[in-house]
Amino acid sequence: MSHRSTARLTLTLLVLAGALAPSAQAQYSVPPDNPFVGTPGARGEIYVSGMRNPYRWSFDRANGDMWIGDVGGSASGNDFEEITHLPAASSRGANLGWNCLSGNATESGCTPANYFPPVHTYASGPDVVVGGYVVRDPDLPGFAGSYLFGKFNTGVYQLQANGTAASLNVSAPGLSGFGEDGVGHLYATSLNGPVYRLSQNGSALALTSIGNFNQPLAVAAAPGDTERLFIVQKTGAVRVRTGGQVSDFLDISSLINTAGEQGLLAFALAPDYATSGRVFAYYTDKGNDLQLDEFRRTGEGPDRSDLSTRRPLLTIQHDQAMNHNGGQLLFGPDGKLYLSTGDGGTQGDPEGDAQSLGSLLGKVLRLDVGIPPAAVDTVAPRLRTKVKRRQRVLRLSGVVAYARCNEACSVVAGGQLRIGKRAYRLRRVGKTLDGVHRVRTRPSLAPRARRALKRALKRHRKVSVRVNLRARDATGNRSPLARKTVRVRR
Numbered sequence: 001m002s003h004r005s006t007a008r009l010t011l012t013l014l015v016l017a018g019a020l021a022p023s024a025q026a027q028y029s030v031p032p033d034n035p036f037v038g039t040p041g042a043r044g045e046i047y048v049s050g051m052r053n054p055y056r057w058s059f060d061r062a063n064g065d066m067w068i069g070d071v072g073g074s075a076s077g078n079d080f081e082e083i084t085h086l087p088a089a090s091s092r093g094a095n096l097g098w099n100c101l102s103g104n105a106t107e108s109g110c111t112p113a114n115y116f117p118p119v120h121t122y123a124s125g126p127d128v129v130v131g132g133y134v135v136r137d138p139d140l141p142g143f144a145g146s147y148l149f150g151k152f153n154t155g156v157y158q159l160q161a162n163g164t165a166a167s168l169n170v171s172a173p174g175l176s177g178f179g180e181d182g183v184g185h186l187y188a189t190s191l192n193g194p195v196y197r198l199s200q201n202g203s204a205l206a207l208t209s210i211g212n213f214n215q216p217l218a219v220a221a222a223p224g225d226t227e228r229l230f231i232v233q234k235t236g237a238v239r240v241r242t243g244g245q246v247s248d249f250l251d252i253s254s255l256i257n258t259a260g261e262q263g264l265l266a267f268a269l270a271p272d273y274a275t276s277g278r279v280f281a282y283y284t285d286k287g288n289d290l291q292l293d294e295f296r297r298t299g300e301g302p303d304r305s306d307l308s309t310r311r312p313l314l315t316i317q318h319d320q321a322m323n324h325n326g327g328q329l330l331f332g333p334d335g336k337l338y339l340s341t342g343d344g345g346t347q348g349d350p351e352g353d354a355q356s357l358g359s360l361l362g363k364v365l366r367l368d369v370g371i372p373p374a375a376v377d378t379v380a381p382r383l384r385t386k387v388k389r390r391q392r393v394l395r396l397s398g399v400v401a402y403a404r405c406n407e408a409c410s411v412v413a414g415g416q417l418r419i420g421k422r423a424y425r426l427r428r429v430g431k432t433l434d435g436v437h438r439v440r441t442r443p444s445l446a447p448r449a450r451r452a453l454k455r456a457l458k459r460h461r462k463v464s465v466r467v468n469l470r471a472r473d474a475t476g477n478r479s480p481l482a483r484k485t486v487r488v489r490r
Contacts, residue, residue, distance in 0.1 A: 027294075027313040028367040031336055035093030042357035048086065048364035050095040050112055050354050052102075053324050053342040056131035056177055057364070061184055061476040064088035064333045068340075068364075069131025069149055070096060072124035078105035079124035083131065083149060083159065084116055098362060099349040107348075112355060120163050128152040131328075132178045136472065137186045138410035138430025140200050148198075148205075150175040150188065156198075156205060168205040172196060177218040182225035182474050183410055183432055189216040195231055211246060213239065218266060222273035223331075223377065223474035224408045226434055228303065234263035236283070240303050247302040250295060254307070256283050260322045266329035268337065271475075272375035273297075279305065280313070280369070282329045282339060290316040290325060292339070294369070313369070316360060321345025333475055335376035337367045380479050381409040383471040386438075387484040391465075393417070394453050398426065398444035399465050399486055405433045407473055413441040415467040417449050417488075419456045424449035426465070433471070443467065453488070463488040 030037060030044035037044040053071035060067065066086040072079045080103025086094050093114055100110040103121040122129075132149035147159040148168070155172045157165040174191035181187065186198040188207060195216050196207035215234035222228065229241045236253030239246050256264055262284035270278035277297030285291045296309040318325065324342030332338050343349040343362035354362025386402040393399055403411045414428035426443035433439050445453065456463050465486040471479040 027311065028337075028369050031366055031368045034366055036357055039357060043360055045360060045365040045367060046357060046363045047338065047366035048091060048094050048096065049357065049362065050097050050100070050115075051340070051343070051362045051364070052098040052349065052354065054131065054340040054364070055128075055327070057328050057330075057340055058131060058133045058178070059330060059332060060134040061136050061180070061333075061474070062134070062472065062478070063476065065134070066091050066364075067131060067134060067147055067149075068096065069129045070098070070118075071128055072102060072121075078102040078107055080105065080118075080121040081124050081127075081129035082118035083120040083129065083147075084118045085147075086116060090116070095355075098343065098354045099352065100355065110355065120159055120165055122165070126152065127154055130175055130177060132156075133180060133186055135186065136184045136410070136476075137180075137198065138183075138412055138432055139185060140198060140205075141412065141428045141430045142200055142203050143205065144412070144428070144430075148178070148186070150178065152176075156188065156207075158205075170205050170207050172207060176216065179219035180221065181219070181229050182221040182223055183408055184472070184474065185432070187219045187229070189213075189218060189231075191215050191217070191234070195219065210241065215263075217263070220267050220269055222269040223271050225274070225474075226408050226432065230267060230269065230279075232264060232267045234258060234265075236264045238264070238267055238279075238281070242302060245302075247304070249303055250279070250281070250305040252281060252283065252293075252307060252310075255285055255291070257286050257288060258284075261325055262288070262322055265326040266339070268329045268331055270369075270375070271331055271335055271371055271377070276375075277303075277305075280329060280337065282327055284318070284322075284325050285315075288319040288322060290318045290327075292329075314367075316341075318344075331371070332366070333376070335371040335373070337369045337371075338364055339367070340364050377473065377475040377477060380477040381471045381473045382406040383409075383411065383469065383479040383482055385469050385482045385484065387467055387486060389485075390487045390489050392490070393445070393463075393465055393486070393488045394450070394457060394490075396442065397450065398442045399467050401441050401443070401467050401469060401484065402438050403431065403433065403441060403469055403471070404438040405435055405471050405473075405479075407435045409433050409435065409471040409473045409479075411439070411441065411469060411471045413443045413467065413469045415443050415465055417445065417453060418464050418466065419452055419461060422452070424452060426467075441469070457488070457490050 036042035057068040130150035193212040218232040292314040324345040353359040
Protein backbone atom coordinates (compact mmCIF):
# COMPACT_ATOMS: atom_id res chain seq x y z
CA MET A 1 0.00 0.00 0.00
CA SER A 2 2.98 2.31 -0.14
CA HIS A 3 1.70 3.90 -3.32
CA ARG A 4 -1.63 4.79 -1.70
CA SER A 5 -2.21 8.31 -0.44
CA THR A 6 -2.99 9.33 3.11
CA ALA A 7 -6.53 9.99 1.94
CA ARG A 8 -6.91 6.36 0.94
CA LEU A 9 -5.72 5.19 4.36
CA THR A 10 -8.48 7.16 6.06
CA LEU A 11 -11.24 5.64 3.94
CA THR A 12 -12.12 2.34 5.74
CA LEU A 13 -11.93 -0.48 3.24
CA LEU A 14 -13.07 -3.93 3.52
CA VAL A 15 -14.06 -6.78 5.74
CA LEU A 16 -13.40 -10.18 7.06
CA ALA A 17 -10.44 -12.47 6.83
CA GLY A 18 -9.58 -16.14 6.57
CA ALA A 19 -10.35 -18.33 9.56
CA LEU A 20 -12.19 -17.93 12.83
CA ALA A 21 -10.03 -16.80 15.72
CA PRO A 22 -9.57 -19.72 18.15
CA SER A 23 -11.65 -18.10 20.89
CA ALA A 24 -14.66 -17.44 18.69
CA GLN A 25 -17.71 -19.58 18.13
CA ALA A 26 -20.02 -18.92 15.20
CA GLN A 27 -23.44 -17.72 16.40
CA TYR A 28 -25.16 -17.99 13.06
CA SER A 29 -26.08 -20.79 10.67
CA VAL A 30 -25.03 -21.25 7.07
CA PRO A 31 -28.02 -21.14 4.70
CA PRO A 32 -28.26 -24.56 3.04
CA ASP A 33 -28.83 -22.95 -0.39
CA ASN A 34 -25.52 -21.04 -0.31
CA PRO A 35 -23.59 -21.91 -3.48
CA PHE A 36 -20.63 -23.77 -1.96
CA VAL A 37 -22.37 -25.72 0.79
CA GLY A 38 -21.18 -29.30 0.47
CA THR A 39 -18.19 -28.41 -1.75
CA PRO A 40 -15.11 -30.15 -0.28
CA GLY A 41 -12.70 -27.65 1.29
CA ALA A 42 -15.02 -24.66 0.76
CA ARG A 43 -16.45 -22.34 3.41
CA GLY A 44 -20.23 -22.55 3.26
CA GLU A 45 -20.63 -18.86 4.18
CA ILE A 46 -19.27 -17.72 0.80
CA TYR A 47 -21.79 -16.24 -1.64
CA VAL A 48 -19.62 -14.18 -4.06
CA SER A 49 -15.84 -14.44 -4.48
CA GLY A 50 -12.90 -12.81 -6.25
CA MET A 51 -12.74 -9.29 -4.78
CA ARG A 52 -9.89 -7.15 -3.58
CA ASN A 53 -11.59 -4.65 -1.34
CA PRO A 54 -15.35 -4.13 -1.87
CA TYR A 55 -15.74 -1.32 0.63
CA ARG A 56 -19.31 -0.39 -0.33
CA TRP A 57 -21.94 -2.30 -2.32
CA SER A 58 -25.72 -2.46 -2.40
CA PHE A 59 -28.88 -4.30 -3.37
CA ASP A 60 -31.25 -2.72 -5.87
CA ARG A 61 -34.43 -2.62 -3.81
CA ALA A 62 -36.56 -3.02 -6.95
CA ASN A 63 -35.15 -6.36 -8.12
CA GLY A 64 -32.45 -7.59 -5.70
CA ASP A 65 -29.53 -7.06 -8.11
CA MET A 66 -26.13 -6.49 -6.47
CA TRP A 67 -23.88 -3.54 -7.39
CA ILE A 68 -20.34 -3.82 -6.04
CA GLY A 69 -17.64 -1.15 -5.93
CA ASP A 70 -14.21 -2.78 -5.62
CA VAL A 71 -11.07 -0.78 -4.83
CA GLY A 72 -8.11 -1.18 -7.19
CA GLY A 73 -4.40 -1.65 -6.69
CA SER A 74 -2.08 -4.54 -7.48
CA ALA A 75 1.54 -5.64 -7.26
CA SER A 76 1.93 -5.50 -11.05
CA GLY A 77 0.72 -1.91 -11.41
CA ASN A 78 -2.60 -2.83 -13.08
CA ASP A 79 -4.47 -0.49 -10.76
CA PHE A 80 -8.19 -0.11 -11.51
CA GLU A 81 -11.19 0.88 -9.46
CA GLU A 82 -14.19 -1.09 -10.67
CA ILE A 83 -17.95 -1.47 -10.46
CA THR A 84 -19.66 -4.78 -11.13
CA HIS A 85 -23.35 -5.46 -11.66
CA LEU A 86 -24.63 -8.88 -10.58
CA PRO A 87 -28.23 -9.63 -11.61
CA ALA A 88 -30.15 -11.30 -8.81
CA ALA A 89 -30.62 -14.46 -10.85
CA SER A 90 -26.85 -14.76 -11.42
CA SER A 91 -25.24 -13.46 -8.22
CA ARG A 92 -25.15 -16.83 -6.42
CA GLY A 93 -21.58 -18.13 -6.74
CA ALA A 94 -20.37 -15.28 -8.97
CA ASN A 95 -16.63 -14.56 -9.22
CA LEU A 96 -15.41 -10.99 -9.82
CA GLY A 97 -11.95 -12.06 -10.95
CA TRP A 98 -9.40 -10.73 -8.44
CA ASN A 99 -6.49 -11.60 -8.34
CA CYS A 100 -6.61 -13.30 -11.74
CA LEU A 101 -7.61 -9.91 -13.14
CA SER A 102 -7.51 -6.29 -12.06
CA GLY A 103 -10.33 -4.53 -13.82
CA ASN A 104 -10.11 -6.05 -17.31
CA ALA A 105 -6.32 -6.42 -17.17
CA THR A 106 -4.67 -9.80 -16.66
CA GLU A 107 -2.99 -9.99 -13.27
CA SER A 108 -1.82 -13.49 -12.36
CA GLY A 109 -2.87 -15.45 -15.42
CA CYS A 110 -5.45 -17.68 -13.75
CA THR A 111 -8.92 -18.19 -15.22
CA PRO A 112 -11.75 -17.66 -12.71
CA ALA A 113 -14.87 -19.81 -12.96
CA ASN A 114 -18.26 -18.08 -13.27
CA TYR A 115 -16.51 -14.77 -13.93
CA PHE A 116 -18.44 -11.49 -14.12
CA PRO A 117 -16.45 -8.60 -15.64
CA PRO A 118 -16.88 -5.05 -14.34
CA VAL A 119 -19.29 -2.69 -16.07
CA HIS A 120 -17.05 0.31 -15.33
CA THR A 121 -13.38 0.83 -14.45
CA TYR A 122 -11.04 3.77 -13.96
CA ALA A 123 -7.41 4.14 -12.99
CA SER A 124 -6.69 3.87 -9.27
CA GLY A 125 -5.39 6.72 -7.18
CA PRO A 126 -6.46 8.78 -4.18
CA ASP A 127 -9.96 9.15 -5.71
CA VAL A 128 -11.09 5.79 -4.36
CA VAL A 129 -14.34 4.27 -5.61
CA VAL A 130 -17.24 4.25 -3.15
CA GLY A 131 -19.99 1.90 -4.27
CA GLY A 132 -23.45 3.45 -4.37
CA TYR A 133 -27.08 2.62 -5.13
CA VAL A 134 -29.56 2.32 -7.96
CA VAL A 135 -31.93 5.24 -7.46
CA ARG A 136 -35.37 4.19 -6.25
CA ASP A 137 -35.83 7.42 -4.31
CA PRO A 138 -39.23 8.97 -5.17
CA ASP A 139 -37.73 12.42 -4.63
CA LEU A 140 -35.17 11.86 -7.41
CA PRO A 141 -37.43 11.19 -10.43
CA GLY A 142 -34.85 12.51 -12.89
CA PHE A 143 -32.39 9.80 -11.81
CA ALA A 144 -34.85 6.91 -11.36
CA GLY A 145 -33.21 3.61 -12.27
CA SER A 146 -29.72 5.13 -12.58
CA TYR A 147 -26.75 3.84 -10.59
CA LEU A 148 -25.03 6.57 -8.58
CA PHE A 149 -21.65 6.03 -6.95
CA GLY A 150 -18.88 8.12 -5.46
CA LYS A 151 -15.22 8.95 -5.65
CA PHE A 152 -13.55 9.82 -2.36
CA ASN A 153 -12.21 13.21 -3.43
CA THR A 154 -14.52 14.42 -6.20
CA GLY A 155 -18.09 13.54 -5.25
CA VAL A 156 -21.00 11.76 -6.90
CA TYR A 157 -21.07 10.16 -10.36
CA GLN A 158 -23.76 8.62 -12.56
CA LEU A 159 -23.06 5.43 -14.49
CA GLN A 160 -24.08 5.79 -18.14
CA ALA A 161 -25.61 3.09 -20.34
CA ASN A 162 -22.37 2.83 -22.36
CA GLY A 163 -20.32 2.04 -19.23
CA THR A 164 -18.80 5.50 -18.80
CA ALA A 165 -19.38 7.69 -15.76
CA ALA A 166 -20.49 11.31 -15.66
CA SER A 167 -19.73 13.66 -12.78
CA LEU A 168 -22.87 15.19 -11.31
CA ASN A 169 -20.88 18.24 -10.17
CA VAL A 170 -21.70 17.98 -6.50
CA SER A 171 -18.78 18.36 -4.14
CA ALA A 172 -18.46 16.12 -1.09
CA PRO A 173 -14.76 15.90 -0.15
CA GLY A 174 -14.01 12.86 1.97
CA LEU A 175 -17.02 10.98 0.58
CA SER A 176 -17.17 7.81 2.68
CA GLY A 177 -20.44 6.06 1.93
CA PHE A 178 -24.00 5.97 0.67
CA GLY A 179 -27.13 4.58 2.24
CA GLU A 180 -30.91 4.41 2.13
CA ASP A 181 -33.51 5.11 4.77
CA GLY A 182 -36.46 2.81 5.33
CA VAL A 183 -38.36 3.93 2.23
CA GLY A 184 -35.45 4.35 -0.17
CA HIS A 185 -34.39 7.98 0.18
CA LEU A 186 -30.68 8.27 -0.55
CA TYR A 187 -27.98 9.72 1.70
CA ALA A 188 -24.23 10.27 1.45
CA THR A 189 -21.66 10.62 4.24
CA SER A 190 -18.36 12.49 4.44
CA LEU A 191 -15.46 11.77 6.79
CA ASN A 192 -15.25 15.55 7.18
CA GLY A 193 -18.50 15.49 9.16
CA PRO A 194 -21.61 16.15 7.06
CA VAL A 195 -24.33 13.64 6.29
CA TYR A 196 -26.21 14.63 3.15
CA ARG A 197 -29.67 13.89 1.82
CA LEU A 198 -29.62 13.55 -1.97
CA SER A 199 -32.21 15.78 -3.62
CA GLN A 200 -33.07 17.14 -7.04
CA ASN A 201 -32.85 20.79 -8.05
CA GLY A 202 -34.49 21.05 -11.45
CA SER A 203 -32.65 18.39 -13.43
CA ALA A 204 -29.50 18.58 -11.27
CA LEU A 205 -28.50 16.53 -8.25
CA ALA A 206 -28.06 18.41 -4.99
CA LEU A 207 -26.70 17.51 -1.55
CA THR A 208 -28.45 18.91 1.52
CA SER A 209 -26.74 18.49 4.89
CA ILE A 210 -28.89 17.02 7.66
CA GLY A 211 -26.19 17.57 10.29
CA ASN A 212 -22.53 17.18 11.19
CA PHE A 213 -21.15 14.10 12.90
CA ASN A 214 -17.80 12.63 13.98
CA GLN A 215 -16.32 10.86 10.92
CA PRO A 216 -19.58 9.34 9.63
CA LEU A 217 -19.18 6.31 7.36
CA ALA A 218 -22.71 5.06 6.73
CA VAL A 219 -26.41 5.39 7.46
CA ALA A 220 -28.89 2.60 8.16
CA ALA A 221 -32.60 2.15 8.76
CA ALA A 222 -35.16 -0.58 9.27
CA PRO A 223 -37.33 -1.45 6.23
CA GLY A 224 -40.40 0.74 6.06
CA ASP A 225 -39.31 3.02 8.91
CA THR A 226 -40.03 6.62 7.92
CA GLU A 227 -38.90 8.09 11.26
CA ARG A 228 -35.47 6.75 12.29
CA LEU A 229 -32.14 7.16 10.52
CA PHE A 230 -29.05 5.67 12.18
CA ILE A 231 -25.68 7.36 11.56
CA VAL A 232 -22.56 5.20 11.90
CA GLN A 233 -19.38 6.94 13.12
CA LYS A 234 -15.92 5.50 12.58
CA THR A 235 -15.07 6.24 16.21
CA GLY A 236 -17.48 3.57 17.47
CA ALA A 237 -20.69 5.52 18.13
CA VAL A 238 -24.05 5.07 16.44
CA ARG A 239 -26.48 7.96 16.62
CA VAL A 240 -30.15 8.00 15.70
CA ARG A 241 -31.97 10.89 14.05
CA THR A 242 -35.71 11.00 14.75
CA GLY A 243 -37.87 13.87 13.57
CA GLY A 244 -34.84 16.10 13.14
CA GLN A 245 -33.56 15.41 16.65
CA VAL A 246 -30.33 13.42 17.17
CA SER A 247 -29.61 11.20 20.17
CA ASP A 248 -27.07 8.54 21.13
CA PHE A 249 -28.05 4.96 20.33
CA LEU A 250 -24.93 2.86 20.96
CA ASP A 251 -21.29 3.53 21.87
CA ILE A 252 -18.82 0.65 21.48
CA SER A 253 -15.69 2.80 21.20
CA SER A 254 -14.13 0.88 24.14
CA LEU A 255 -14.07 -2.25 21.94
CA ILE A 256 -12.65 -0.68 18.81
CA ASN A 257 -9.29 0.10 17.23
CA THR A 258 -9.72 3.16 15.00
CA ALA A 259 -6.23 3.56 13.50
CA GLY A 260 -5.96 4.09 9.74
CA GLU A 261 -8.68 2.15 7.93
CA GLN A 262 -9.99 0.61 11.14
CA GLY A 263 -13.04 1.48 13.20
CA LEU A 264 -16.77 0.84 13.33
CA LEU A 265 -17.26 0.00 9.68
CA ALA A 266 -20.87 -1.06 9.21
CA PHE A 267 -24.21 -1.35 10.98
CA ALA A 268 -27.50 -3.03 10.06
CA LEU A 269 -30.95 -3.26 11.61
CA ALA A 270 -32.90 -6.50 11.55
CA PRO A 271 -35.95 -6.46 9.24
CA ASP A 272 -38.08 -7.00 12.36
CA TYR A 273 -36.33 -4.28 14.37
CA ALA A 274 -39.64 -2.68 15.40
CA THR A 275 -40.45 -5.76 17.50
CA SER A 276 -37.10 -7.50 18.13
CA GLY A 277 -34.87 -4.44 18.59
CA ARG A 278 -31.94 -6.40 17.07
CA VAL A 279 -29.05 -4.57 15.42
CA PHE A 280 -25.69 -5.76 14.07
CA ALA A 281 -22.31 -4.02 14.14
CA TYR A 282 -19.12 -4.85 12.27
CA TYR A 283 -15.81 -3.40 13.50
CA THR A 284 -12.08 -3.92 14.08
CA ASP A 285 -11.35 -4.88 17.69
CA LYS A 286 -8.43 -3.96 19.97
CA GLY A 287 -6.40 -6.91 18.68
CA ASN A 288 -6.93 -5.83 15.04
CA ASP A 289 -9.25 -8.77 14.46
CA LEU A 290 -12.57 -8.36 12.69
CA GLN A 291 -15.71 -8.66 14.76
CA LEU A 292 -19.41 -9.06 14.03
CA ASP A 293 -21.73 -8.54 17.03
CA GLU A 294 -25.43 -8.38 17.76
CA PHE A 295 -26.91 -5.80 20.14
CA ARG A 296 -30.47 -5.16 21.27
CA ARG A 297 -32.52 -2.06 21.87
CA THR A 298 -32.93 -1.33 25.57
CA GLY A 299 -35.10 1.77 25.47
CA GLU A 300 -37.96 3.41 23.65
CA GLY A 301 -38.29 7.08 22.69
CA PRO A 302 -35.48 7.68 21.98
CA ASP A 303 -34.21 4.27 20.91
CA ARG A 304 -30.98 3.26 22.61
CA SER A 305 -28.75 0.28 23.35
CA ASP A 306 -25.63 -0.45 25.39
CA LEU A 307 -22.70 -2.84 25.77
CA SER A 308 -24.57 -5.13 28.17
CA THR A 309 -26.69 -6.43 25.27
CA ARG A 310 -23.67 -7.52 23.22
CA ARG A 311 -23.70 -11.03 21.71
CA PRO A 312 -20.57 -11.85 19.65
CA LEU A 313 -21.43 -13.64 16.40
CA LEU A 314 -18.20 -14.00 14.49
CA THR A 315 -14.53 -13.17 15.05
CA ILE A 316 -12.08 -13.32 12.15
CA GLN A 317 -8.36 -13.16 12.68
CA HIS A 318 -6.83 -10.16 10.95
CA ASP A 319 -3.88 -9.06 13.07
CA GLN A 320 -1.50 -9.43 10.10
CA ALA A 321 -2.66 -6.11 8.56
CA MET A 322 -4.50 -2.92 9.46
CA ASN A 323 -6.03 -2.32 6.03
CA HIS A 324 -8.69 -4.07 3.93
CA ASN A 325 -10.96 -4.49 6.93
CA GLY A 326 -14.41 -3.79 5.55
CA GLY A 327 -17.02 -3.50 4.70
CA GLN A 328 -20.69 -3.45 4.01
CA LEU A 329 -23.31 -5.15 6.17
CA LEU A 330 -26.80 -5.46 4.65
CA PHE A 331 -29.89 -7.59 4.97
CA GLY A 332 -30.98 -8.95 1.63
CA PRO A 333 -34.55 -9.24 0.33
CA ASP A 334 -34.44 -12.85 1.63
CA GLY A 335 -33.86 -11.80 5.25
CA LYS A 336 -30.27 -13.13 5.30
CA LEU A 337 -27.34 -11.01 6.49
CA TYR A 338 -24.71 -10.27 3.82
CA LEU A 339 -21.26 -8.81 4.48
CA SER A 340 -18.29 -8.14 2.25
CA THR A 341 -14.67 -9.03 2.96
CA GLY A 342 -11.35 -7.79 1.63
CA ASP A 343 -8.44 -9.90 0.46
CA GLY A 344 -6.40 -9.57 3.67
CA GLY A 345 -4.39 -6.41 3.20
CA THR A 346 -1.23 -7.74 1.53
CA GLN A 347 -0.43 -6.08 -1.78
CA GLY A 348 -1.63 -8.08 -4.77
CA ASP A 349 -3.07 -10.92 -2.65
CA PRO A 350 -0.03 -13.21 -3.08
CA GLU A 351 -1.73 -15.79 -0.84
CA GLY A 352 -4.57 -16.11 -3.36
CA ASP A 353 -7.28 -15.73 -0.72
CA ALA A 354 -9.77 -13.96 -2.99
CA GLN A 355 -9.92 -16.98 -5.31
CA SER A 356 -9.71 -19.61 -2.55
CA LEU A 357 -13.03 -21.12 -1.47
CA GLY A 358 -11.31 -22.17 1.74
CA SER A 359 -10.83 -18.55 2.80
CA LEU A 360 -13.40 -15.94 3.82
CA LEU A 361 -11.19 -13.17 2.40
CA GLY A 362 -12.17 -11.30 -0.74
CA LYS A 363 -15.79 -12.45 -0.55
CA VAL A 364 -19.39 -11.54 0.08
CA LEU A 365 -20.69 -13.82 2.86
CA ARG A 366 -24.33 -14.81 3.44
CA LEU A 367 -25.38 -15.72 6.99
CA ASP A 368 -28.62 -16.81 8.63
CA VAL A 369 -28.98 -14.89 11.90
CA GLY A 370 -32.48 -16.16 12.66
CA ILE A 371 -34.77 -13.59 11.08
CA PRO A 372 -38.27 -15.11 11.19
CA PRO A 373 -39.89 -15.60 7.75
CA ALA A 374 -42.77 -13.35 8.77
CA ALA A 375 -40.30 -10.47 9.03
CA VAL A 376 -39.44 -10.73 5.32
CA ASP A 377 -42.05 -8.72 3.46
CA THR A 378 -43.15 -10.26 0.14
CA VAL A 379 -46.56 -8.57 -0.10
CA ALA A 380 -47.03 -5.64 -2.47
CA PRO A 381 -48.51 -2.44 -1.03
CA ARG A 382 -52.18 -1.81 -1.78
CA LEU A 383 -52.45 1.46 -3.69
CA ARG A 384 -55.64 3.50 -3.70
CA THR A 385 -55.99 6.42 -6.09
CA LYS A 386 -58.42 9.24 -6.71
CA VAL A 387 -58.28 11.23 -9.95
CA LYS A 388 -60.95 13.67 -11.18
CA ARG A 389 -62.15 12.65 -14.61
CA ARG A 390 -62.15 16.21 -15.97
CA GLN A 391 -59.40 18.68 -15.13
CA ARG A 392 -58.09 22.05 -16.33
CA VAL A 393 -54.73 20.61 -17.27
CA LEU A 394 -53.35 23.78 -18.89
CA ARG A 395 -54.17 25.91 -15.86
CA LEU A 396 -52.72 23.28 -13.51
CA SER A 397 -49.73 22.74 -15.84
CA GLY A 398 -50.28 19.06 -15.19
CA VAL A 399 -52.74 16.56 -13.75
CA VAL A 400 -53.61 16.14 -10.08
CA ALA A 401 -53.86 12.62 -8.71
CA TYR A 402 -54.24 11.54 -5.08
CA ALA A 403 -52.69 8.35 -3.69
CA ARG A 404 -52.77 6.37 -0.46
CA CYS A 405 -51.06 3.10 0.56
CA ASN A 406 -51.95 0.63 3.29
CA GLU A 407 -48.31 0.79 4.49
CA ALA A 408 -45.34 3.14 4.22
CA CYS A 409 -44.47 3.30 0.54
CA SER A 410 -43.22 5.49 -2.26
CA VAL A 411 -45.40 6.38 -5.23
CA VAL A 412 -44.33 7.49 -8.68
CA ALA A 413 -46.91 9.21 -10.89
CA GLY A 414 -46.52 9.91 -14.60
CA GLY A 415 -48.48 9.65 -17.80
CA GLN A 416 -49.07 10.93 -21.31
CA LEU A 417 -50.88 13.87 -22.86
CA ARG A 418 -52.64 12.70 -26.03
CA ILE A 419 -53.63 15.08 -28.83
CA GLY A 420 -54.96 13.14 -31.76
CA LYS A 421 -52.24 10.67 -32.70
CA ARG A 422 -49.53 12.62 -30.90
CA ALA A 423 -48.41 11.77 -27.39
CA TYR A 424 -46.36 13.89 -24.97
CA ARG A 425 -44.90 12.36 -21.83
CA LEU A 426 -45.65 14.06 -18.52
CA ARG A 427 -42.83 14.72 -16.09
CA ARG A 428 -42.89 12.04 -13.42
CA VAL A 429 -43.16 12.94 -9.76
CA GLY A 430 -42.40 10.84 -6.70
CA LYS A 431 -43.92 11.06 -3.23
CA THR A 432 -43.35 9.29 0.08
CA LEU A 433 -46.46 8.04 1.88
CA ASP A 434 -46.75 7.14 5.55
CA GLY A 435 -49.43 4.47 5.14
CA VAL A 436 -52.10 6.64 6.73
CA HIS A 437 -52.57 9.92 4.88
CA ARG A 438 -53.52 10.62 1.29
CA VAL A 439 -50.91 12.52 -0.73
CA ARG A 440 -51.40 14.86 -3.71
CA THR A 441 -49.23 14.31 -6.77
CA ARG A 442 -49.02 16.38 -9.95
CA PRO A 443 -47.27 14.95 -13.01
CA SER A 444 -46.49 18.11 -14.94
CA LEU A 445 -46.34 19.32 -18.54
CA ALA A 446 -42.99 19.96 -20.15
CA PRO A 447 -42.79 23.27 -22.06
CA ARG A 448 -43.26 21.54 -25.45
CA ALA A 449 -46.34 19.68 -24.23
CA ARG A 450 -47.77 22.86 -22.74
CA ARG A 451 -47.43 24.71 -26.05
CA ALA A 452 -49.03 21.84 -27.94
CA LEU A 453 -51.93 21.68 -25.47
CA LYS A 454 -52.52 25.43 -25.74
CA ARG A 455 -52.76 25.21 -29.53
CA ALA A 456 -55.06 22.19 -29.38
CA LEU A 457 -57.48 23.86 -27.00
CA LYS A 458 -57.66 26.94 -29.21
CA ARG A 459 -58.58 24.67 -32.11
CA HIS A 460 -61.14 22.80 -30.00
CA ARG A 461 -59.41 19.50 -30.53
CA LYS A 462 -60.16 16.48 -28.36
CA VAL A 463 -57.47 16.10 -25.73
CA SER A 464 -56.99 13.55 -22.97
CA VAL A 465 -54.39 12.55 -20.41
CA ARG A 466 -53.59 9.04 -19.22
CA VAL A 467 -52.20 9.00 -15.68
CA ASN A 468 -50.13 6.08 -14.35
CA LEU A 469 -49.38 5.48 -10.68
CA ARG A 470 -47.39 2.71 -9.01
CA ALA A 471 -46.34 2.16 -5.38
CA ARG A 472 -43.25 0.43 -3.99
CA ASP A 473 -42.66 -0.55 -0.38
CA ALA A 474 -39.38 -0.59 1.54
CA THR A 475 -38.44 -4.12 0.44
CA GLY A 476 -39.07 -3.43 -3.24
CA ASN A 477 -42.53 -5.01 -3.60
CA ARG A 478 -44.48 -3.16 -6.29
CA SER A 479 -48.21 -2.62 -6.63
CA PRO A 480 -50.05 -3.20 -9.90
CA LEU A 481 -49.96 -0.19 -12.21
CA ALA A 482 -52.98 2.06 -11.69
CA ARG A 483 -54.18 3.78 -14.90
CA LYS A 484 -56.67 6.64 -15.05
CA THR A 485 -57.89 8.69 -18.04
CA VAL A 486 -58.61 12.41 -17.65
CA ARG A 487 -60.57 14.58 -20.09
CA VAL A 488 -58.98 17.96 -20.51
CA ARG A 489 -61.20 21.00 -19.84
CA ARG A 490 -60.58 24.42 -21.29
